[in-house]
Amino acid sequence: DQKPAFTLFICVALIQIGDCKGATVADIVFIVDESTSIGNKNFQLVRSFLSSIVSGLEVGLTNVRVGIATYNDTTTARAYLNTFHDKEEILQFIKNLPYNRGGTKTGAALDFARKEIFIEQKGRRKGVQQVAVVITDGESQDDVTDQAKLLRRTGVTVFAVGIQNASKPELDMMASHPPERHVFIVKNFTNLRPMQQLIRKMLCRNIIDSAIRPETDISDVKEGCTSFVFLLWKDEADFFFLIDDSGSIDNEDFYDMKKFINEFLHTFRIGPQYIRMGLAKYADLPSLEFDLTTHTDAKSIEEAVEKVTHEGGGTMTGAALSFMKAYFNRSMVSRGHRVPEYLIVITDGKSADNVKTPAEELRAQGATIYAVGVKNASSTELLQIAGDPKRTVFVGNFDALKSINKGIITDICTSDGKENELR
Ligand SMILES: *[C@@H]1O[C@H](CO)[C@@H](O)[C@H](O)[C@H]1NC(C)=O
Ligand SMILES: *[C@@H]1O[C@H](CO)[C@@H](O)[C@H](O)[C@H]1NC(C)=O
Numbered sequence: 001d002q003k004p005a006f007t008l009f010i011c012v013a014l015i016q017i018g019d020c021k022g023a024t025v026a027d028i029v030f031i032v033d034e035s036t037s038i039g040n041k042n043f044q045l046v047r048s049f050l051s052s053i054v055s056g057l058e059v060g061l062t063n064v065r066v067g068i069a070t071y072n073d074t075t076t077a078r079a080y081l082n083t084f085h086d087k088e089e090i091l092q093f094i095k096n097l098p099y100n101r102g103g104t105k106t107g108a109a110l111d112f113a114r115k116e117i118f119i120e121q122k123g124r125r126k127g128v129q130q131v132a133v134v135i136t137d138g139e140s141q142d143d144v145t146d147q148a149k150l151l152r153r154t155g156v157t158v159f160a161v162g163i164q165n166a167s168k169p170e171l172d173m174m175a176s177h178p179p180e181r182h183v184f185i186v187k188n189f190t191n192l193r194p195m196q197q198l199i200r201k202m203l204c205r206n207i208i209d210s211a212i213r214p215e216t217d218i219s220d221v222k223e224g225c226t227s228f229v230f231l232l233w234k235d236e237a238d239f240f241f242l243i244d245d246s247g248s249i250d251n252e253d254f255y256d257m258k259k260f261i262n263e264f265l266h267t268f269r270i271g272p273q274y275i276r277m278g279l280a281k282y283a284d285l286p287s288l289e290f291d292l293t294t295h296t297d298a299k300s301i302e303e304a305v306e307k308v309t310h311e312g313g314g315t316m317t318g319a320a321l322s323f324m325k326a327y328f329n330r331s332m333v334s335r336g337h338r339v340p341e342y343l344i345v346i347t348d349g350k351s352a353d354n355v356k357t358p359a360e361e362l363r364a365q366g367a368t369i370y371a372v373g374v375k376n377a378s379s380t381e382l383l384q385i386a387g388d389p390k391r392t393v394f395v396g397n398f399d400a401l402k403s404i405n406k407g408i409i410t411d412i413c414t415s416d417g418k419e420n421e422l423r
């Protein structure tokens with residue numbers, strides 16, 4: 001009952017795991033605090049930490065590119081993404097990474113990274129996973145929220161490593177969602193060492209997520225899974241998206257949500273005999289944007305999705321689920337036979353009405369529901385909607401909708417399973 005969407009994701013992910021060590025491709029920039037509070041001795045531990053992380057990566061111009069910036073009140077680019085050509089060079093450089101003391105303007109450092117480092121002229125690659133790892137030991141002297149958001153919006157996944165006096169709420173605001181996967185806190189610099197493995201694991205997993213993104217080229221899929229995927233490719237199914245249009249979502253977030261739907265859409269073969277897609281949105285009231293039979297090709301669905309406007313209002317998820325009942329169990333009528341029917345609900349907050357009963361009724365009608373929670377979504381409620389934790393997905397920020405995570409792909413990157421031990 002997992003077919004087809006998420007099975008495909010898992011399949012592609014499994015193939016990537018085999019390659020996780022050998023063929024990872026990513027652009028990773030370390031943004032390193034060099035403020036006075038760190039001190040020479042601890043900065044040496046930061047250097048060791050960086051060395052160890054970089055040692056574990058497949059560094060090279062065609063694999064993982066590594067950039068480094070250090071910051072105090074100002075930010076200095078120490079290495080761009082196209083500065084180093086191999087691991088030895090960069091490890092040598094890290095050994096002597098300069099330490100200059102000063103303040104802690106993390107917001108400015110994020111701004112700098114976006115404008116000066118994560119750019120094509122400096123080696124950023126298109127279509128390659130972009131990752132920033134911020135390492136800081138204290139609270140920032142400037143605002144990080146907006147700058148972090150801007151950076152994430154350019155497609156960069158932000159990890160935050162906080163040491164000693166770093167502020168957890170600040171790191172949570174800065175990093176990509178969910179914090180459990182992107183924020184790491186250590187009490188002191190000595191404790192950085194045991195953190196290495198965990199962070200490597202998370203980076204690796206992140207790269208896997210990026211492989212799951214819909215732009216994944218089907219030709220990447222190798223022997224073994226091929227026939228399986230091909231089968232899914234030909235599969236028939238009906239998908240409905242039900243998206244939250246409430247006032248807590250800003251325009252850019254709404255745009256990200258539409259982008260997510262369109263990327264999802266391009267994963268499939270769309271057509272009356274293959275995959276059909278419908279879309280409804282809701283705030284206080286639900287409304288249908290287009291039905292399963294309105295559009296017959298991917299292009300027109302994409303255009304229709306782009307035209308959806310964001311109006312705002314409350315969050316009546318229960319009423320919206322009840323509204324969807326009329327749109328399920330209709331493949332018999334419009335196709336002449338039954339096909340799997342999926343509802344993907346995306347919401348960013350708690351519903352003002354009850355979701356449990358309408359969701360149960362919808363599932364009883366034969367719909368398989370995935371609940372995608374963003375930001376303040378309640379996990380209890382996601383579970384009530386989907387009926388199974390495996391079908392609840394927390395995608396964090398809207399700009400991070402690309403990651404498909406928890407419960408679907410668990411601990412497949414490495415097998416030690418000690419993820420939370422150090423937190
Ligand atoms: C870190 O916090 C501790 C206790 O909260 C404080 O005593 C110490 O001065 C702080 N260190 C720095 C470098 O701010
Ligand atoms: C901050 O770092 C830069 C470059 O590393 C250095 O030139 C500058 O003196 C430092 N600022 C302070 C206040 O120490």
Ligand SMILES: *[C@@H]1O[C@H](CO)[C@@H](O)[C@H](O)[C@H]1NC(C)=O
Nearest residue numbers: 042186187188189190191192
């Ligand atoms: C760092 O913290 C650990 C416990 O979390 C402690 O055992 C160790 O002594 C601390 N190191 C320093 C240098 O404070």
Ligand SMILES: *[C@@H]1O[C@H](CO)[C@@H](O)[C@H](O)[C@H]1NC(C)=O
Nearest residue numbers: 328329330338364365366367
């Ligand atoms: C929808 O399909 C399911 C599964 O086949 C069936 O049990 C249910 O009665 C149908 N509901 C309606 C309203 O047709």
Ligand SMILES: *[C@@H]1O[C@H](CO)[C@@H](O)[C@H](O)[C@H]1NC(C)=O
Nearest residue numbers: 247248249348349375376377
């Ligand atoms: C999320 O919840 C927090 C705390 O409950 C609140 O301060 C914040 O405004 C909420 N964010 C949104 C977007 O609703």
